Amino acid sequence: MAFSITRRAFSAGVGAAALLAGSGAAFAQQAFFRIGTGGTAGTYYPVGGLIANAISATGSSGVKDLVATAVASNGSVANISAIQSGAGEAGFTQSDVAYWAHSGTGLYEGKPKVEDLRLIATLYPETIHLVARxxxxxxxxxxxxxxxVSLDEPGSGTIVDARLVLAAYGLxxxxxxxxxxxxxxxxxxxxxNSLDAYFFVxxxxxxxxxxxxxxxxxTLVPITGxxxxxxxxxxxxxxxxxxxxxxxxxxxxTKTISVAAQLVTSAKQADDLIYNITKSLYSEDTQKSLQAGHAKGKLITADNAVKSAGIPFHPGAERYYKETGLLK
Incomplete structure (x- = not known):
């Protein structure tokens, strides 16, 4: 299932002509910017749809005939894999999973580092929910x-954090x-009554x-002590x-713990493309749309974008944050 935008939108550089920032140049043919999100019942999917829609609706890139798409997926690990393989241009991930992927530690211990993984923005806190009857x-x-107890699907960020929480309590x-x-x-x-509890981040x-x-x-089970x-x-x-x-x-x-939700991409994506996407994400119209569309949209602000980075920023995003004084 996907949330597709057919108005003005942004697209990845995959198979696309060169993007000239602010020039109004158009692609010769329609291309896509696929944003991996999560399950349709979670938070990534609706927020990803808002981002695709809001960025598209701003029309501020000056680039026509592009399609932004929020794609349902298994979550953080699956989204990073899609970016790595070229099956997606961007995706949502938890900050811990992004760090592990880029550094080859934690969940990615013994696996090749995802060295091309780059940060567009930190979005909002992701709470660890432990839901129980x-x-x-x-x-x-x-x-x-x-x-x-359900730990979520393999390939999700939730299952990684669920294992860490269990281990912290000796389980x-x-x-x-x-x-x-x-x-x-x-x-x-x-x-x-066929399940007692489940984790969700x-x-x-x-x-x-x-x-x-x-x-x-x-009830929500506290993660405290x-x-x-x-x-x-x-x-x-x-x-x-x-x-x-x-x-x-x-x-x-309920007291618990959280990680950060992040929007990430590949270093292979064009600098001007990611610059324009980042700039549009924090335009006045986009900010209004995000705030009206979801409770977490109020937290998707430029100030929060540069927090809890963990991995390098994409040069295009970094340029925007330096221009606005958010990064030195």
């Missing part, structure tokens, strides 16, 4: 032992009855959890976070 008796992460996948489901199917299994409020909480008694403090000190891409009361029906304020 209210009657499952799960008050802390330690209570997951022996429970039926592994073998200590739980692990399943590997996206938040939509996981919520359905919680609803019919995404900006709150996320649609799948909103829908689940509207008709079922759920000395175990969480140690995790925060060891993994610098994690930050303390709080889900406010009322974000999900009948769910009180």
């Amino acid at each position: 209210a009657d499952a008796g799960i008050k802390s992460v330690a209570d997951l032992k022996g429970k039926r 592994s996948e073998q200590d739980v009855k692990a399943e590997y489901l996206k938040p939509g199917p996981a919520g359905e299994k919680v609803q019919d 995404g900006g709150y409020p996320t649609g799948a959890i909103v829908e689940l909480a509207a008709t079922n008694n759920i 000395p175990e969480a403090d140690k995790l925060l000190s060891e993994q610098k891409f994690f930050q303390a976070d709080t889900v406010p009361e009322g974000t999900y029906k009948n769910v009180p304020e």
Whole structure:
């Protein structure tokens, strides 16, 4: 499933003619800028659609006949793989996964580094949700032992963080009855009592959890205590976070942790193209659209764009941030 824009939009340089910044030059034929997002029930997909739509609608690149597309995917790892292979021009990823990919550490230990991975912008915090049935008796992460728990699909950033959280509390996948489901199917299994809990990393409020909480008694399990403090000190891409009361029906304020959502691309993409995309992302019209379209859109600001970088900026994005004084 994809969110496609057929008005003025931006496209990757793959198979395209040279892009002249601010010149009004047009491509000889239509080309595409494919943005890998996540599952349709998560946060990446709707926010990615807003970004594709809003950037396209600004028309500020002066380039015609281009198509921006937000593409549903398995998430961070899958999006980086698509960028690496040329199957996508950009994608959403968690800041931890981007760092591991670029440095060849963590999840990418023993694998080739994704040295061409480049940052366009840090977007917003991504909260680690540990959703549980209210009657499952799960008050802390330690209570997951022996429970039926979904860690999300292989290739997602969520599964990586779920494993880190479990390990911080002395648990592994073998200590739980692990399943590997996206938040939509996981919520359905919680609803019919065939699953006790599931992890999901995404900006709150996320649609799948909103829908689940509207008709079922759920709780968010806090990720706190000395175990969480140690995790925060060891993994610098994690930050303390709080889900406010009322974000999900009948769910009180919950302390947890988060990573950052980032928009990344390849160093192979044209500098002028990425410069224009970055500039349009922070135009007045785009900012209004993002703020109106999703709760996390309010956090997609130029000031936040240069935080929690972890990997090098694409030269085109870096040029914009230096012009605006956000980077020196």
